[in-house]
Amino acid sequence: MAAAVASQAVAAMASVAGIAVSLASSSSSQVARLQLTTPAAPSSFGIGRCHLLTRSSATSDFGSTAPKKHAVSKVATNAVVVINSDNYGSALLYFSHELLLFEALREGLEEELDRDPTVCVIGEDVGHYGGSYKVTKGFAEKFGDWRLLDTPICENSFTGMAIGAAMTGLRPVIEGMNMGFLLLAYNQIANNCGMLHYTSGGQFTIPVVIRGPGGVGRQLGAEHSQRLESYFQSVPGLQMVACSTPYNAKGLMKAAIRSENPVILFEHVLLYNLKEKIPDEEYICCLEEAELVRPGEDITILTYSRMRYHVTQAAKTLVNKGYDPEIIDIRSLKPFDMYTIGQSVKKTHRVLIVEECMRTGGIGASLRAAIMENFFDELDAPIGCLSSQDVPTPYSGPLEELTVVQPPQIVAAVEQLCMRG
Amino acid sequence: MFFNSWLWRSRHLSRSPLLLLRSRSIFLASSCTTELLACQNASEHQHSRKLPSTVPRIRPWWNVSWSSSYRNPSMEAEKTVASGEDSYGNESKQASSTEFLDFPGGKVSYINELQFLSESSPVRVPCFQLLDEYGQVAEHACLPEVDKLLAVKMYRNMVLLQTMDTLFYEAQRQGQFTFYLTTIGEEAINIASAAALSNDDIVYAQYREPGVLLWRGFSLNEFANQCFTNNLDYGKGRQMPVHYGSSKLNYPTVSSPIATQLPHAVGAAYALKMENNPACTVTFFGDGASSEGDFHAAMNFAAVLEVPVLFICRNNGFAISTPTAEQFKSDGVVAKGQAYGMRSIRVDGNDTLAMYATIKAARVMAISESRPILIEALTYRVGHHSTSDDSAKYRKQDEMQHWKMIRDPVFRFRRWLEGQRWWDPEADKQLRSESRKEVLAAIRSAGPLKKPSLSSLFTDVYDSVPSNLKHQEEEVRATVSRHWSDYPSDVPL
Numbered sequence: 038m039a040a041a042v043a044s045q046a047v048a049a050m051a052s053v054a055g056i057a058v059s060l061a062s063s064s065s066s067q068v069a070r071l072q073l074t075t076p077a078a079p080s081s082f083g084i085g086r087c088h089l090l091t092r093s094s095a096t097s098d099f100g101s102t103a104p105k106k107h108a109v110s111k112v113a114t115n116a117v118v119v120i121n122s123d124n125y126g127s128a129l130l131y132f133s134h135e136l137l138l139f140e141a142l143r144e145g146l147e148e149e150l151d152r153d154p155t156v157c158v159i160g161e162d163v164g165h166y167g168g169s170y171k172v173t174k175g176f177a178e179k180f181g182d183w184r185l186l187d188t189p190i191c192e193n194s195f196t197g198m199a200i201g202a203a204m205t206g207l208r209p210v211i212e213g214m215n216m217g218f219l220l221l222a223y224n225q226i227a228n229n230c231g232m233l234h235y236t237s238g239g240q241f242t243i244p245v246v247i248r249g250p251g252g253v254g255r256q257l258g259a260e261h262s263q264r265l266e267s268y269f270q271s272v273p274g275l276q277m278v279a280c281s282t283p284y285n286a287k288g289l290m291k292a293a294i295r296s297e298n299p300v301i302l303f304e305h306v307l308l309y310n311l312k313e314k315i316p317d318e319e320y321i322c323c324l325e326e327a328e329l330v331r332p333g334e335d336i337t338i339l340t341y342s343r344m345r346y347h348v349t350q351a352a353k354t355l356v357n358k359g360y361d362p363e364i365i366d367i368r369s370l371k372p373f374d375m376y377t378i379g380q381s382v383k384k385t386h387r388v389l390i391v392e393e394c395m396r397t398g399g400i401g402a403s404l405r406a407a408i409m410e411n412f413f414d415e416l417d418a419p420i421g422c423l424s425s426q427d428v429p430t431p432y433s434g435p436l437e438e439l440t441v442v443q444p445p446q447i448v449a450a451v452e453q454l455c456m457r458g
Numbered sequence: 459m460f461f462n463s464w465l466w467r468s469r470h471l472s473r474s475p476l477l478l479l480r481s482r483s484i485f486l487a488s489s490c491t492t493e494l495l496a497c498q499n500a501s502e503h504q505h506s507r508k509l510p511s512t513v514p515r516i517r518p519w520w521n522v523s524w525s526s527s528y529r530n531p532s533m534e535a536e537k538t539v540a541s542g543e544d545s546y547g548n549e550s551k552q553a554s555s556t557e558f559l560d561f562p563g564g565k566v567s568y569i570n571e572l573q574f575l576s577e578s579s580p581v582r583v584p585c586f587q588l589l590d591e592y593g594q595v596a597e598h599a600c601l602p603e604v605d606k607l608l609a610v611k612m613y614r615n616m617v618l619l620q621t622m623d624t625l626f627y628e629a630q631r632q633g634q635f636t637f638y639l640t641t642i643g644e645e646a647i648n649i650a651s652a653a654a655l656s657n658d659d660i661v662y663a664q665y666r667e668p669g670v671l672l673w674r675g676f677s678l679n680e681f682a683n684q685c686f687t688n689n690l691d692y693g694k695g696r697q698m699p700v701h702y703g704s705s706k707l708n709y710p711t712v713s714s715p716i717a718t719q720l721p722h723a724v725g726a727a728y729a730l731k732m733e734n735n736p737a738c739t740v741t742f743f744g745d746g747a748s749s750e751g752d753f754h755a756a757m758n759f760a761a762v763l764e765v766p767v768l769f770i771c772r773n774n775g776f777a778i779s780t781p782t783a784e785q786f787k788s789d790g791v792v793a794k795g796q797a798y799g800m801r802s803i804r805v806d807g808n809d810t811l812a813m814y815a816t817i818k819a820a821r822v823m824a825i826s827e828s829r830p831i832l833i834e835a836l837t838y839r840v841g842h843h844s845t846s847d848d849s850a851k852y853r854k855q856d857e858m859q860h861w862k863m864i865r866d867p868v869f870r871f872r873r874w875l876e877g878q879r880w881w882d883p884e885a886d887k888q889l890r891s892e893s894r895k896e897v898l899a900a901i902r903s904a905g906p907l908k909k910p911s912l913s914s915l916f917t918d919v920y921d922s923v924p925s926n927l928k929h930q931e932e933e934v935r936a937t938v939s940r941h942w943s944d945y946p947s948d949v950p951l
Binding site for chain 1: 660662691692693694696697701703704705710711713714715718719720721722723724725726727728729730731732733739751752754755756758759762763917918919920921924925926
């Protein structure tokens with residue numbers, strides 16, 4: 038019986054590899070989703086419960102959050118879900134449900150709160166109010182208002198509080214009502230959160246998750262349109278991830294909570310109502326991995342968070358014009374997934390970075406330096422970087438639109454880069 | 459006051475038997491505290507008013523700490539005794555509605571005269587003291603239960619702390635390590651608080667509290683290893699001297715920025731409360747730290763969340779060169795307690811017995827009633843702020859000498875011990891020479907040890923070394939091997 042099951046599993050793996058190969062070679066495919074028969078539940082279709090894989094071929098040194106990794110093949114097997122599901126074709130999920138991004142965050146958080154009694158959420162209005170973006174709606178009734186702690190308004194204090202609680206054995210999730218407010222908590226984050234594990238010689242761990250919406254919204258004004266990933270990227274000891282789809286939002290949330298390191302999860306204000314089908318089965322995303330959105334040959338476009346959608350929109354125009362961009366959502370802002378990025382650069386030899394950060398000192402600036410340092414010989418053209426200007430984000434609608442990178446700019450930049458060399 | 463709060467909590471008994479257990483134990487503990495506070499006569503201490511040495515443990519027999527996942531009922535909006543409730547949660551008193559103004563924050567009576575609250579009370583908050591400056595028991599003082607064993611142990615630790623500070627300071631001056639700061643003048647605060655706490659209480663220190671570690675069993679070698687940052691240092695050479703930390707002694711590593719440990723203590727207390735753990739957190743800070751934003755935030759949070767934290771302020775008169783007159787305009791730090799809705803007390807920080815009694819009582823209150831307490835211990839910073847400071851620039855030499863010689867807390871306690879016939883000058887001489895020998899031995903053995911290795915530069919940044927740091931480590935090693943002669947020889951690779 039065991040042998041039969043095992044052989045079935047092997048056969049399934051082989052068929053998976055077969056499927057994977059065929060997907061990669063088809064040029065119209067936008068998605069690499071794999072279905073694997075689990076030995077426990079074989080079905081007459083040969084496709085049982087859907088189990089989305091994350092990429093397995095890279096070695097990750099952040100060992101503790103390792104999800105279930107299966108050494109499938111060298112094919113880029115990032116299980117990726119694209120929002121415009123009309124491009125899917127036949128790769129439908131059999132056991133899935135559709136929800137919005139903030140609901141996906143909520144689901145991930147709820148599963149972790151259920152699973153581990155030391156997980157708690159600390160922030161303003163997270164308790165009975167359910168969170169400013171309804172990510173913690175209904176939790177206070179279910180888990181108690183002590184685990185969903187409403188705090189007075191002092192970001193530095195509740196961040197510090199969460200650090201102290203983490204040192205004592207809890208796993209707090211700190212919610213900043215807006216990422217920009219976490220500037221008030223910068224002292225605790227930079228001096229204690231990132232450092233105490235190191236300065237205590239490893240005696241104390243700080244497994245906190247700091248999350249909240251950031252980025253440029255719709256006319257929210259300068260103070261509510263901060264891109265904090267620029268400011269935090271230098272702090273040693275922190276990990277930073279940015280979610281962009283309901284699938285990776287839930288996966289990253291769960292992985293971040295389970296990580297022993299302090300993780301900052303950047304959400305975007307304008308992405309909360311994104312709808313997508315995600316699997317019913319439990320899954321996590323690897324914190325250090327990037328996501329292949331669209332494979333291509335001509336140019337690598339690196340992006341994250343909301344800009345992913347501007348890039349995919351620009352990609353439609355580019356494809357019509359005959360270009361074949363490879364789009365990678367870098368997802369992990371600190372550390373960068375240099376393996377995926379490197380593989381892509383070696384294939385396309387051209388890079389364009391599209392980000393929402395300011396030109397000076399943003400994620401794009403660091404990424405550019407890292408790629409140049411590691412893959413200079415692979416490049417046929419200078420690394421392009423499209424970012425916001427070094428100005429505070431104005432309230433006025435048209436002005437605000439001008440500070441954010443728009444699809445036509447992306448198309449023009451790709452055309453320019455592809456003309457060289 | 460306590461009885462009323464018990465009655466009020468008992469209204470919620472129907473919610474859970476757990477709450478019933480909890481409220482009953484709260485009542486019991488409060489009655490002990492009332493007893494303690496009501497102690498009037500000095501002679502009554504002979505009849506041993508016992509301080510509860512253990513806090514009643516509330517362990518539900520079913521493995522769910524349901525009650526600890528909800529806030530205390532008292533955290534709901536302020537209620538008054540009446541019928542009917544408005545949408546703010548205020549119950550309106552139907553009878554005399556003209557006497558009160560109704561606001562979301564509660565009911566307040568009104569007044570028709572334009573009057574401002576004075577910026578200060580006419581009388582400063584008095585300071586709790588048991589032994590006077592000469593070590594004699596003060597009039598009306600009710601001493602805590604301290605037997606010979608405990609008293610002598612406290613004294614021995616105070617002397618050892620003083621000796622360690624003096625000799626380590628000299629070692630820094632000789633260039634053996636780069637930085638040190640002393641606790642001279644604040645030994646009583648350190649040791650008496652440590653003695654009054656239990657080893658389960660988590661101590662978030664600022665930097666002038668190594669006495670707590672000493673009491674809990676941190677050895678002189680461990681102190682020296684941290685100061686010399688050799689390879690036996692628990693901090694692996696990553697923090698400055700005096701920034702000790704020990705997870706097994708419940709003393710998180712000291713972090714240099716002032717007052718950042720205050721919110722940590724509140725968070726840790728929140729964790730303890732969630733786990734129904736009958737311990738508290740204790741945080742020390744100076745008068746200068748009370749100006750930091752973190753102080754206000756932590757005090758406010760602790761009061762609102764009703765968590766068991768002891769905020770112990772060592773008001774030693776100076777924040778480097780800033781005297782307290784330039785630090786705050788209020789009546790010290792104790793006056794701030796009430797502003798946050800927190801119980802507070804001012805105590806003579808140089809009086810060992812008063813400190814001991816205060817912390818002991820505060821701890822019982824904090825744990826049994828799940829509330830924060832603010833303790834302002836008045837003292838004087840005899841030494842310089844640190845080895846980077848020369849306090850003769852901003853204060854008079856004879857003032858420092860006065861506090862060092864005449865108002866030394868160690869000497870004061872010694873006078874009382876000798877009065878009790880528990881100590882004598884011979885024993886003192888022996889203790890001091892023994893301590894000196896031990897400290898010197900620790901310094902001598904820590905100095906020659908190797909420094910932490912190069913690989914420890916990159917570990918513990920994350921839980922495991924990531925690829926980018928591995929890459930950077932390789933770069934450093936490559937640089938070192940190229941310039942071998944420039945690399946220090948006592949640092950292993």
